[in-house]
Amino acid sequence: MTTCEPDPTGLEADVCVVGSGATALYGALRSARAGQSVVLVSSRPEFEAAGAGISPLLAPPTLGLLAADGIEDALTEAGQRVLGVDDHGTTTMLSSWRYADHPGIARPYGLTVPTGTTVQALLAALRAEPRATVLTGESVVAVEQDEAGVRLGFERPSGRAGGAPLRRRVTARYAVAADGRQSALRELVGVRLEVSAFDRPAWLLVAPAVPGREPVLLVRHQAPRALFTIPTPGPSIALVWSPDRDQGEQLEQGGPATLAEQLGDVDPELSEWLVAVAGRTSPVMRLGFSLWRAPAWRVGRVLLVGESVHGLHTLGGQGLNQSLQSAASAARAMADALTLGDSGAIDDYERVRRPHVERLQDLQWNLQALGYDTTPPVKGAHEDFIDVMTSLHPELVAQLEGSGVRG
Ligand SMILES: Cc1cc2nc3c(=O)[nH]c(=O)nc-3n(C[C@H](O)[C@H](O)[C@H](O)COP(=O)(O)OP(=O)(O)OC[C@H]3O[C@@H](n4cnc5c(N)ncnc54)[C@H](O)[C@@H]3O)c2cc1C
Incomplete structure (x- = not known):
């Protein structure tokens, strides 16, 4: 890896990735491994630390992709295994399955891993790539492009009171906006998100793991109330509770004790456990949900x-999984366009990924x-999510294997 100070003469690369998270780092790593020179530019001064952040479930298909890139040991060491799903209805179990029951699955478990741990594992791998450059603390402020390439302008504060910001230009064949929902690069190229907000919030609490429970994603759906719990590192559980309409406000006031009360007839064992571990849980945090597309x-x-x-x-635990899979698809499309001289290959990314992700959103x-x-x-x-929780969709497999997505 090369570390650079801001340089007005600029940098040139095949691919410039803008972003700070796992998606940006993974996309940059895939491009570097495919033989491209890569500049990753993060607006944050530092990357998220190992162990920090929430712990999303990395599903086996994504773990398989990461493992193929040598990103597995750190995740396994820090992560918590999740063996499958038990979906309970009002009176009966509606669906129960284990990853191990799916023939050919990449791993017989999913892993919940702190986002910071995934970020640091990917960053270490990217830093080991001789053709990758990582820049931090620089925000994208300008973009222009023509048939030959794209030129990105970045700025960072001078560090001196009243000093003019330091500027840098990066010239690349392709640029990747992997800078999250508030993407500055997406704004610069004029793409507006279409957002659909769910009218139903949920409340999140992290607590020590309930002793003796099998590590599975557990749902108790007593309509309209729905409880989701997932094992997370610690060992602990992340509990997402969607109460009835009138119970939300009580939760805001009463915190974990009120949550324990509300769960009394939904999951009595968990309810008692939350009382037993009072003071050792996180606060109750309200989550709002929306879908967005472009x-x-x-x-x-x-x-x-x-x-x-x-x-x-x-x-369904797909936000990060689908983002990482999109990063792999985009890197492959750019590699094919750059190395095969097949400029149409760049369209493979949207052709392969967009219908798949939008179908999940519709579901x-x-x-x-x-x-x-x-x-x-x-x-x-x-x-409806068993397929995506257990396998990559066929169009992505075909693209990554180079077996003719344009048929
Ligand atoms: C409650 C909850 C549960 C979820 N569960 C799942 C799940 O089970 N499976 C799943 O696939 N997805 C899940 N998601 C979605 C998932 O968390 C996001 O899709 C994912 O974190 C986005 O990662 P990114 O790298 O693309 O993020 P981006 O938006 O591109 O970047 C954000 C990144 O910035 C970094 N960052 C954040 N704060 C700091 C900081 N202070 N300093 C430095 N860096 C920082 C982090 O590395 C973070 O990943 C969940 C989300 C929530 C809110």
């Missing part, structure tokens, strides 16, 4: 990747567990 995933030579272009509800938008419908559920909340 009318275009590419503007000329700028590709929009991950949460800069698609956002999912947490149900989520219509899920009973995410609304206030009181009809007793007849289907497990995750049943």
